[in-house]
Structure formats: C-alpha cells, structure tokens
Amino acid sequence: MMELTVLSAFMMGAVIPPDYTCDQGISPPLEWSAVPEGTRSIAVLCDDPDAPAGDWVHWVLFNLPPDTHRLEPGIPAIPTLPDGAIQGMNDYEEIGYTGPCPPHGKKHRYYFKVFALDTRLKLTSAAQKKDLLRAMKGHILAQGTLMGTFER
Secondary structure, three states: OEEOOEEOOOOOOOEOOHHHOOOOOOOOOEEEOOOOOOOOEEEEEEEEOOOOOOOEEEEEEEEEOOOOOEEOOOOOOOOEOOOOOEEOEOOOOOEOOOOOOOOOOOOEEEEEEEEEEOOOOOOOOOOOHHHHHHHHOOOEEEEEEEEEEEOO
C-alpha cells in the first residue's frame, strides 16, 4: 500500500495550534501528497486514542473528490459539502469537526488520517468511525497520518 504524506499547520508530533482545538473549533488545514491512479474518493478521520473513555473521534469526512489534495481551514459543520463530500458523526454526536478538548493535566495525541479509496462510499452523514472503517475495508489504495498533541 502506498504511503501518503500529510501536512498541516503543525508538524508531526507538535502541539496543535489553539485555533484548531476546542478554543476556536476550526478544522485545521490539511494537505496530502498525490494519490495513486484509480483513486475514486478520499476519506479523512481524526481521533484521540488517549481519551478517558478510549478512542474518541473528532472528525469523519468521506467521498472527497479524488483530485482533492488539500482542505482549507474551517470546513463548515454541514452534512454535505459543496464538492459532494459527506461529513459523518463524531463522538460528540455532531456533524463535522470538533477540536481537541482533553481533560486538564494530560497531553493527548490526535491522529489525522487520510485514505485514498478505489470507490465512493455508500454512507450517509449518520456514519460513524466504525461505519467508515467497515466501508473502507478492502478499498484503501493509500493512506497517511499526521499526529499532533494538545493538553489543557
């Protein structure tokens, strides 16, 4: 499987700027390397494996057009974006991105994962991470991850 390079306003392992946390709640800019031939859609997932309740999902986004190579900051929290991409449910039971907001005292890691898929997914905005992972199984052509940290 091909590896994608994922970049943002922070470097791998660095602190996520306050604009992209629960302080401001703006989705961060994301950019990734060229996807392989045969890519039909792109999915993005952001989760926090250090949450007290276990893995906590901050963003589920899928069916981005295959020629998408970057997301501008501040993607609106709406089910369907103008380019046809769909945002699913995060663990706050909201559509779209919610910024890191860990309990005080412990640094958490946030993984922004980008997947190039050989299909468009037949999911709705009610989709959660588990639905996305199930639908992507066997369809991932390439993937990449950027991890940032945040603590309060």
